[in-house]
Structure formats: C-alpha cells, structure tokens
Amino acid sequence: MPSCVIDIPIGFAKITGDKNGISSVSIASENGKSNIIPEELLDCVTQLKAYFKEELQTFDLTLNPEGTAFQKSVWKQLQTIPYGKTISYLELSKHLGDVKAIRAVANANGKNPLWIIIPCHRVIGSDGSLTGYAGGLSRKQWLLNHESINKQQSLF
Structure with a gap:
C-alpha cells in the first residue's frame, strides 16, 4: 500500500492509503521522511499542510480505516x-x-x-x-x- 512520511510542526506523520482512501495517519520517526508523495496521498498531504497553516478546519478526504x-x-x-x-x-x-x-x-x-x-x-x-x-x-x-x-x- 502506498505510504509517505511528511514533516509537520509536531514531528513526522506517516500517511498510508490507496485509490480506496486514506487508511492511516500516524506518528513516524524522523529518518523516514519521503521525497516523493504517491499520487493517492497528495490530497491528504495538501490538506494536512493547510490544517497546520490554519487554512483548513475540516478535512475532505475519502477515508478507508480498518476497524470493527x-x-x-x-x-x-x-x-x-x-x-x-x-x-x-x-x-x-x-x-x-x-x-x-x-x-x-x-x-x-x-x-x-x-x-x-x-x-x-x-x-x-x-x-x-x-x-x-x-x-x-x-x-x-x-x-x-x-x-x-x-x-x-x-x-x-
């Protein structure tokens, strides 16, 4: 499943997802920062960055988490x-x-x-x-x- 790690003001976030939606956003270690963002995750990365810049209050993403x-x-x-x-x-x-x-x-x-x-x-x-x-x-x-x-x- 495509994933990436981005730098955010409170550390690093690992984003995982595919054409069916974003399945996880979690805390990541520094050493895995991604240089390339998979196309399926681009909207999520863009929206997270806007959230941290105080330009976004509500996320508009297709979500696909695993759970009961x-x-x-x-x-x-x-x-x-x-x-x-x-x-x-x-x-x-x-x-x-x-x-x-x-x-x-x-x-x-x-x-x-x-x-x-x-x-x-x-x-x-x-x-x-x-x-x-x-x-x-x-x-x-x-x-x-x-x-x-x-x-x-x-x-x-």
Missing part, C-alpha cells in the same frame, strides 16, 4: 466534533446512545488510525483534563491550542 463496526461508529462520531471544540468521553458515549459504553468508546478512540484527520484529540476527561493520547499528551495539548480561538500569546 463499533470502532467505525465511534470514529464517525468523532468527525462531528467541531474544530476548536472538545467533548468528554461521557458526552461521546451519550451521542453514541450508551453511557455505559464509555470504556469501549475510549478504547475505540485510542485505536483511531487516522490521527488528526479523525479528531480524537478533541476528546477530554469529564473534569476537563487531558487524558491518554496515542500521540502523547504534549501533542494533544499542542493540537488543542492550535485549534483554539483564544490562542495564548507569548509575552516574549
């Missing part, structure tokens, strides 16, 4: 969280129709193969705390700050 029907339902619901907003795992479970499924929802959220594209970083604890994130809590905080309307301005 339940995981896919959670990932679909994640895509409804607006740019710059957060919800709790409990709220996400309520939107999916079963508050008792909070652990299963959190597990599916953690297995999201489309980092940033499906915005699992927008899900936080009920008390407003950052909770586990496959990309690391520092990246989660960076992404939430990046999307924040009221960005903290540096004094120096």
Whole structure:
C-alpha cells in the first residue's frame, strides 16, 4: 500500500492509503521522511499542510480505516466534533446512545488510525483534563491550542 512520511510542526506523520482512501495517519520517526508523495496521498498531504497553516478546519478526504463496526461508529462520531471544540468521553458515549459504553468508546478512540484527520484529540476527561493520547499528551495539548480561538500569546 502506498505510504509517505511528511514533516509537520509536531514531528513526522506517516500517511498510508490507496485509490480506496486514506487508511492511516500516524506518528513516524524522523529518518523516514519521503521525497516523493504517491499520487493517492497528495490530497491528504495538501490538506494536512493547510490544517497546520490554519487554512483548513475540516478535512475532505475519502477515508478507508480498518476497524470493527463499533470502532467505525465511534470514529464517525468523532468527525462531528467541531474544530476548536472538545467533548468528554461521557458526552461521546451519550451521542453514541450508551453511557455505559464509555470504556469501549475510549478504547475505540485510542485505536483511531487516522490521527488528526479523525479528531480524537478533541476528546477530554469529564473534569476537563487531558487524558491518554496515542500521540502523547504534549501533542494533544499542542493540537488543542492550535485549534483554539483564544490562542495564548507569548509575552516574549
């Protein structure tokens, strides 16, 4: 399956996909940066770069992640969280129709193969705390700050 690694402000992202859609976007190591972007991945690369330049808030890509029907339902619901907003795992479970499924929802959220594209970083604890994130809590905080309307301005 075609893949590439691109440089982004919070590290490197590996993108995988084919004519059927983007199947994964994940954290990658530095040493694999691609010089050539496969045609099937060009739109994804372009949109990710626009997102990081604050020129894009909603991705318009054909997605083709592998997962169970339940995981896919959670990932679909994640895509409804607006740019710059957060919800709790409990709220996400309520939107999916079963508050008792909070652990299963959190597990599916953690297995999201489309980092940033499906915005699992927008899900936080009920008390407003950052909770586990496959990309690391520092990246989660960076992404939430990046999307924040009221960005903290540096004094120096």
